[in-house]
Amino acid sequence: MTDLAIGLWSFPALLALIFLRVPIGLAMFVTGLVGLWIVTDGPIVALSRLKNETYSTFSSYSLSIIPMFLLMGQFATLGGMSQALFRAAEGFLGHRRGGVAMAAVGACAGFGAICGSSLATAATMGRVALPELRRYGYDGGFSTATLAAGGTLGILIPPSVILVIYAILTEQNIAKLFVAAVVPGLLAALGYVIAISIYVRVNPGSAGTRDPIPGRERLALLVAVWPVLLVFVAVVGGIYGGIFTPTEAAAVGALGTGLIALANGGLNGRTLVQSFTITAKSSAMIFFIVLGAAFYNGFLALTQVPQEMSAWVVEQGYAPLTVLVVILVFYLIFGCLMDSLSMILLTVPIFFPVISALDFGMTAEEVAIWFGILVLIVVEVGLITPPVGMNLFIINAMDRATPMLQTYRAVLYFIGSDIVRVAILVAFPAITLFLL
């Protein structure tokens, strides 16, 4: 068997392992190790690579941003910022039809600006907003779907763990990717608000209403969210302005949210230990997947599969846009089965060379950033697509009274809004790129 054939056969082997419930990082690691063994005719290369590769992966300066962002998200939760955000958004929108749900989306967007993880955003905002939604007579399925979709803003709006990984895989500038994600992220929030207003018109009686509150009170609620704004400006502004490296910005953000949580009394010995263990589990899980992917991709590169595949696609002479759309549809389908991070690590090393080899009439960097944002969005849709969207599970677990099927039905409105947004961003790359 040629090296190329071995490389190609490794895909079904890897997928079989993953679908047999092997932890994803472990599956990639083992496939990579065995593949390397076969391709290099013995264990020596694989084993000697392993002497340094775990250390060098875990000590990567760019990746060190991830545990810091995760800890920052924990502190932001403890600091009561989720409540402040929701109350402010609710004060402005709550009296409209579907307004409390819109407020939940707005608060998710705000929380996403200081938290790099969708699951954390969904979980945190779910705890705050779910009881309120039910209190104002919002349907069970509508409430859970809103929060599950809102949670994806945690990753769409920078800072974003997935973008850090994408930047490292494709050797792009993290700061530029963060900046490019801002407008599509805001569009996502807007799209969800539109989806909500359509939902309440199609299903009258799915949401209650209340009287508007006076302007002075609204202003007071708005003032209460200043710490969130401060942290966001320090982190994303600092990166954008070139004052900090992304890792430094993450450190500043973690310190800032930590101090806010301390001032609000949310941070004490017990909650600190809790934050550490949650951060520990998420970080180690992510880093182990990254390690597995590093091994697998190292093996794949040796077999020439990525190069051969991109050469093959270019030879076929398909229209670049067709190739892009096929890849995005692939992500949408696969996203129903696999978590977003693993999918990015698994597929970007293969798809990115293909996309780079095509002519979209833009510079290489522009294509890389545009593709990154598109991929980010489509893999995030996977978090809310039935049957296994992770956010759906997290939120549904908080509201046992609502059958999963009701959540599935309501979330289709949000998925529709996602697909429209992806189509718009594909058609108009400038929306993503004009801020650069």
Added chain:
Amino acid sequence: MLARIVEALARFMAILGGLVLTGLILMTCLSIAGRWLNGVLNADAFEGVALAEWLLARGVGPITGDFELVEAGMAFVIFAFLPITQLHGAHASVDIFTRALGEKSNRALAAAWAVLFAAVLILIARQLWLGTQDKARYGETTFLIQFPIWWAYAASLVGAVIAAATACYVATVRVVEAFTGQPILPDEGTEH
């Protein structure tokens, strides 16, 4: 009894890693503050001001080699985070296809993969040990602060060995679970 020792050890490592992570965050912020202050003090407005010159002479500025310390520290942090991830089964996995299988088959699969994971973590720890010896032998140091890289390797090794030991414990428990059909340890992996 053993269960409690393993849990305590894994938690201890997670907290230790968290404290080191906090330390790295504080150091990075301090370095930024130093860099900023250094810029301010070097501005023309402070030309000849005694306090400014005294501070600059004391070396107010960014911490030399701060990112080297972040790198070395982060490797320790992640290795220290591994044991609790292993013990609580927090590694991400896909269970949509295996849900169709019965409980017995699922337990058998969980046991098989736990054993494989333990084997891989033992291999990682062993190779890291060999890597540590290599680095020590060649006396490799970091570029700016010239600290021996094998120190960072050795610190990481502590986490790697405890992670491997935890994985062996988890593998044993999963095998016992497969034979007795009684759940003992939590499995959080599919919640992530």
